[in-house]
Amino acid sequence: MRKPRIAILGATGVVGREITKITNELGIDYESIKFLSSARSAGSKIAFKGKEYTVEEAKPEVFDNIDIVMASAGASTSKLFAPEIVKRGGLIIDNSSAFRMENDVPLVIAGVNDEDLRKHKGIIANPNCSTSQLMLVLEPLKKFGIKRLIVSTYQAVSGAGLAAINELKDDTVANLENKFFENKCFKKPISFNVIPQIDVFCDNGYTKEEMKVVNETRKILHLDENTLISCTAARVPVFNGHSEAVDIEFAEKITPEMARDILKNAYGVKVIDNPENYEYPTTRDASGVDPVFVGRIRKNLAFENGISLWCVADNLRIGAALNTVRICKRVIEMELY
Amino acid sequence: MRKPRIAILGATGVVGREITKITNELGIDYESIKFLSSARSAGSKIAFKGKEYTVEEAKPEVFDNIDIVMASAGASTSKLFAPEIVKRGGLIIDNSSAFRMENDVPLVIAGVNDEDLRKHKGIIANPNCSTSQLMLVLEPLKKFGIKRLIVSTYQAVSGAGLAAINELKDDTVANLENKFFENKCFKKPISFNVIPQIDVFCDNGYTKEEMKVVNETRKILHLDENTLISCTAARVPVFNGHSEAVDIEFAEKITPEMARDILKNAYGVKVIDNPENYEYPTTRDASGVDPVFVGRIRKNLAFENGISLWCVADNLRIGAALNTVRICKRVIEMELY
Numbered sequence: 001m002r003k004p005r006i007a008i009l010g011a012t013g014v015v016g017r018e019i020t021k022i023t024n025e026l027g028i029d030y031e032s033i034k035f036l037s038s039a040r041s042a043g044s045k046i047a048f049k050g051k052e053y054t055v056e057e058a059k060p061e062v063f064d065n066i067d068i069v070m071a072s073a074g075a076s077t078s079k080l081f082a083p084e085i086v087k088r089g090g091l092i093i094d095n096s097s098a099f100r101m102e103n104d105v106p107l108v109i110a111g112v113n114d115e116d117l118r119k120h121k122g123i124i125a126n127p128n129c130s131t132s133q134l135m136l137v138l139e140p141l142k143k144f145g146i147k148r149l150i151v152s153t154y155q156a157v158s159g160a161g162l163a164a165i166n167e168l169k170d171d172t173v174a175n176l177e178n179k180f181f182e183n184k185c186f187k188k189p190i191s192f193n194v195i196p197q198i199d200v201f202c203d204n205g206y207t208k209e210e211m212k213v214v215n216e217t218r219k220i221l222h223l224d225e226n227t228l229i230s231c232t233a234a235r236v237p238v239f240n241g242h243s244e245a246v247d248i249e250f251a252e253k254i255t256p257e258m259a260r261d262i263l264k265n266a267y268g269v270k271v272i273d274n275p276e277n278y279e280y281p282t283t284r285d286a287s288g289v290d291p292v293f294v295g296r297i298r299k300n301l302a303f304e305n306g307i308s309l310w311c312v313a314d315n316l317r318i319g320a321a322l323n324t325v326r327i328c329k330r331v332i333e334m335e336l337y
Numbered sequence: 338m339r340k341p342r343i344a345i346l347g348a349t350g351v352v353g354r355e356i357t358k359i360t361n362e363l364g365i366d367y368e369s370i371k372f373l374s375s376a377r378s379a380g381s382k383i384a385f386k387g388k389e390y391t392v393e394e395a396k397p398e399v400f401d402n403i404d405i406v407m408a409s410a411g412a413s414t415s416k417l418f419a420p421e422i423v424k425r426g427g428l429i430i431d432n433s434s435a436f437r438m439e440n441d442v443p444l445v446i447a448g449v450n451d452e453d454l455r456k457h458k459g460i461i462a463n464p465n466c467s468t469s470q471l472m473l474v475l476e477p478l479k480k481f482g483i484k485r486l487i488v489s490t491y492q493a494v495s496g497a498g499l500a501a502i503n504e505l506k507d508d509t510v511a512n513l514e515n516k517f518f519e520n521k522c523f524k525k526p527i528s529f530n531v532i533p534q535i536d537v538f539c540d541n542g543y544t545k546e547e548m549k550v551v552n553e554t555r556k557i558l559h560l561d562e563n564t565l566i567s568c569t570a571a572r573v574p575v576f577n578g579h580s581e582a583v584d585i586e587f588a589e590k591i592t593p594e595m596a597r598d599i600l601k602n603a604y605g606v607k608v609i610d611n612p613e614n615y616e617y618p619t620t621r622d623a624s625g626v627d628p629v630f631v632g633r634i635r636k637n638l639a640f641e642n643g644i645s646l647w648c649v650a651d652n653l654r655i656g657a658a659l660n661t662v663r664i665c666k667r668v669i670e671m672e673l674y
Contacts, residue, residue, distance in 0.1 A: 298542030
């Protein structure tokens with residue numbers, strides 16, 4: 001099979017830049033590569049593997065002769081271009097929420113449900129960041145039967161983009177200097193605060209972010225209605241790296257020691273769990289690296305066969321860019337483009 | 338009954354200062370008042386109700402002729418002086434963890450279990466901050482039968498004292514300037530980070546802070562072993578105000594509307610819950626004021642009769658100083674000194 005002709009859509013955004021970097025790190029082999037953005041960022045330069053590329057404006061015709069598009073440009077852009085890409089015989093690996101819950105779109109975490117990739121019809125979706133890190137942790141424990149899952153997230157601002165990162169910085173400086181600051185990205189001040197809202201609210205009182213954890217987890221792990229899932233998603237003043245307090249009830253007996261041993265050997269997971277020596281993961285450990293870190297593995301005190309754990313990962317990498325490029329790599333290996 | 342002779346022990350600390358302020362705000366009527374500290378801070382001046390007081394060093398004999406001591410000076414100081422206070426016929430309202438779980442020591446949240454005050458034998462304990470705010474929310478819902486309670490906390494640094502507040506500030510500035518900072522109060526960097534440890538670890542893998550939520554909740558609400566409680570306590574880079582994601586399973590049917598109506602009329606609670614208008618509590622709303630704020634009241638998706646909610650309060654006030662002074666006020670009204 002010939003090497004793929006690749007495009008990165010949304011190349012100038014936070015996640016797009018990570019995709020570009022990781023495409024190099026994972027040694028993706030391609031025939032050609034191009035970088036696409038909105039009209040506003042088109043014309044800017046990207047240095048990649050010793051060559052300089054000019055970012056092109058995304059229009060239907062730029063997808064002629066492209067095999068794989070790695071996209072991180074928001075749901076409306078994906079909705080606009082996905083049909084154009086598919087029509088031209090290309091495959092889009094999409095970071096947005098646009099197609100995740102559609103029946104004929106595989107929603108994939110590489111290393112968790114790779115076989116679902118075979119069912120693609122031109123669109124493969126990348127799960128939401130807060131779901132993604134959890135999947136690598138839950139998949140190896142799934143065999144004990146997940147009855148209930150309760151997740152409380154502590155999410156970094158980087159998931160909301162470059163403007164949000166700058167807003168946390170600027171708001172923090174203003175706060176320390178007792179100056180007024182008007183928040184734009186966030187609905188409430190983000191510096192030294194916790195905001196119990198990520199994305200907009202649904203009719204059931206949950207945010208879209210929370211319902212993504214509920215629905216995407218079910219789809220990726222092929223869980224039926226017997227598994228009950230609830231989530232609270234909160235934004236914390238952290239630049240990068242999501243943390244999650246996870247409480248799981250299993251159908252079968254499982255001890256913290258069993259869970260720890262399984263996770264120590266799990267794909268994409270690194271266990272840091274010697275609390276007596278202050279060894280547990282924090283976002284500072286996770287930012288900029290690939291593993292999903294797990295610690296504080298202990299018996300949950302409210303469930304009979306329960307495990308509680310603390311899970312931390314770089315939301316821009318495993319939650320978005322890393323998984324996108326890992327999927328791209330799998331697609332190439334499995335010859336699915 | 339004559340007015341009480343009052344002492345504030347630990348008067349120069351973060352919580353002691355709040356106790357002093359709130360003693361004035363709640364109009365506590367006294368015959369005399371004095372301010373006590375360790376030898377290090379003794380001699381400093383405190384302005385109170387237009388008078389200047391000199392802080393005295395705490396020694397057994399300063400508790401002669403004192404009726405009520407409001408203490409926030411740490412567990413070892415409380416253990417040292419409580420017997421001396423009781424021996425002299427005084428009553429100590431103690432903020433530390435020293436006596437909370439002792440059988441003959443009432444553990445009280447004013448407005449929740451005031452009747453327990455009648456059982457005191459010279460020592461009344463004030464619950465831990467993360468438990469305190471939760472009690473005012475759970476007490477009015479208790480009649481539906483609490484089967485399971487899962488709490489994830491987002492705790493401010495102020496609970497760890499003045500040095501911790503300064504450390505968050507200094508670490509934040511250093512981080513923004515890309516300078517090295519050595520943390521002392523916290524075991525990990527606190528700026529732009531989340532630390533899943535508060536207090537030391539117990540043998541079961543939980544921190545003392547987490548087990549306080551489990552055990553103190555049971556004692557205050559008089560819950561038996563049929564109520565299962567689990568907790569994850571994490572420190573977030575917030576100066577003041579604890580947030581909690583709370584998931585509750587009830588024995589009886591309860592809807593979010595029912596819970597919202599009950600909490601709207603509950604003592605010490607303020608409901609802010611119009612998420613469609615971005616109305617929900619954040620720590621910025623809670624800092625410096627009395628109520629426990631509740632929002633995001635919704636059906637928990639993992640429990641049949643389940644409610645999830647978001648609860649925010651000023652941990653220095655309701656979690657420590659406010660409840661101490663409220664207990665003092667009840668003790669005076671109930672003539673229990």
